[in-house]
Amino acid sequence: MRNLARIKELLIDKCGGLMNCIQTLSKCKGPSGFSTSKVYEIIRPRAQKSFAFKFIWRGFVPPKYAFTTWLCLKGRLPTKDRLRFLAVDEKCSFCGKETENINHLFFTCDFSRQVWEEVRNGLGISRKTGSIKGAIKWAYRDARGSRLHSKIGPLAILCSVYHIWRTRNALIFEGTQAVASKTRTIIIYQVLRILYKIAPGGLRASVS
Structure with missing residues (x-):
């Protein structure tokens, strides 16, 4: 009763x-x-989807980019600070100076900062950020609307997180040298490739 x-x-x-x-x-x-x-x-209770969820999981975003960025946002990527139980060297895989955690690896390390700077310049993005949450917040505000230009910021962030992580893993597991300019070139190429798939005719005007 x-x-x-x-x-x-x-x-x-x-x-x-x-x-x-x-x-x-x-x-x-x-x-x-x-x-x-x-x-x-x-x-039944319904959980409110956060702006970050709506920002990351979008139809035009490749699943591998969305998944990696989501893990990054949640602090679930296996950076060295989370592998202490394996007694690994916790220094950053890129610079070898600071402890490798999410924020350092993707934003404050000299390697990653150079990648972000060159990606921003290459895609005409003016805003700077020092964290994944900060990057998502400003890009979410700027990404409203259906214009192709509104997708550049989100794609740049998700693409950069994925390829910085991929570069880091290639360095650790394959011994491949990490070169910021090479990673930047791959990121910009992938962003433009996705934009072209969305709207081939509107790409030139969006990035000019």
């Missing part, structure tokens, strides 16, 4: 009053009669 009373309270609250509740329940009918599943859909 207590559960039924609680459900009644939830329904009235969700519907905005008793009369609205009655009208809503009258529509909760399926092929076999009254549908409890439809009632559940009314009262």
Whole structure:
């Protein structure tokens, strides 16, 4: 009985009053009669998607870029500071000076700062940032609208995170030298390639 009373309270609250509740329940009918599943859909809690989620998981963004950036934002990438239990050297894979954590690896390391600077210059992005959260916030504000130009910032961020991480892994596991200008070239090429796929005719005007 207590559960039924609680459900009644939830329904009235969700519907905005008793009369609205009655009208809503009258529509909760399926092929076999009254549908409890439809009632559940009314009262079940719904998590609000964050702006970061909406920013990262978008139709034009390749899944590998979205997934890597999402792990970066959540602090789940296996940077060296998270591998202490393996007794690894925690110094940055690029500079060898500071502890390798998310913020240092992607933003404050000299290697990554050079990559970001050259990507910004190459794609005509004026804003600077020092963290993944800061980058997503400004790009989310600037990325509203359907114009092709509004997609450059988001793609630059997601592409850069993915390819900086890929460059780091290639350095560790394959012994491939990390060259900022090479990583920058790959990032800019991939951003332009995706933009071209979205709107071939509008690309020139967007990046000019």
